[in-house]
Amino acid sequence: MPRTTTLELYKEEMKFSAGHFTIFSATHRENLHGHNFTVYVALTGEVADNGMLSDYGPLKQTIIARCRTWNETFFLPEHSPHLKLERDAKGNVLARFNGEELRFLARDITVLPVENVTLEELARVFGEELVGDGTALRKDGVTRLVVKCASGPGQSSSWEWVAP
Numbered sequence: 001m002p003r004t005t006t007l008e009l010y011k012e013e014m015k016f017s018a019g020h021f022t023i024f025s026a027t028h029r030e031n032l033h034g035h036n037f038t039v040y041v042a043l044t045g046e047v048a049d050n051g052m053l054s055d056y057g058p059l060k061q062t063i064i065a066r067c068r069t070w071n072e073t074f075f076l077p078e079h080s081p082h083l084k085l086e087r088d089a090k091g092n093v094l095a096r097f098n099g100e101e102l103r104f105l106a107r108d109i110t111v112l113p114v115e116n117v118t119l120e121e122l123a124r125v126f127g128e129e130l131v132g133d134g135t136a137l138r139k140d141g142v143t144r145l146v147v148k149c150a151s152g153p154g155q156s157s158s159w160e161w162v163a164p
């Protein structure tokens, strides 16, 4: 009888401190602010004869490494219909919103391929980068992976991958 399990990873190091602002319309956005985000990853699949779904060690290190690259940065959305980004030769950014000009140094920002920097989109981008084309996960017998991103206790959004 196949045994299904779900491995859950939410280690202390699976966190990053970053800034952002959510854009609600062409004229309404939040002020710039930050969070101590945390990340939770769950992978589901069948337990093999060796008593394991798969060694979660490499995945844990990948998650922690990704958290470190998102630590101490300020997120900007690449594809917002309301925020226009202009980069200079050094990668510094002038962001225009509703007549405002916000200036950022290249060293301080991470531009994400999202329409808005929200928990939903952080979980999606994080998950999509973990999963890639899914080949490695499927090879390891993983049938489902969930990423949850929280902006603090009691507030998170999730993203799910299911093996085809």
Ligand SMILES: Nc1nc2c(c(=O)[nH]1)N=C([C@H](O)[C@H](O)COP(=O)(O)OP(=O)(O)OP(=O)(O)O)CN2
Pocket (backbone or CB within 6 Å): 021, 022, 030, 033, 117, 118, 119, 120, 151, 152, 155
């Ligand atoms: N669907 C979403 N809605 C909102 C998001 C989001 O990511 N997805 N994000 C925000 C704000 O950026 C976020 O809530 C601001 O956080 P915070 O300063 O902590 O204020 P909160 O009101 O969320 O939390 P409290 O601690 O209860 O004040 C808004 N909407």
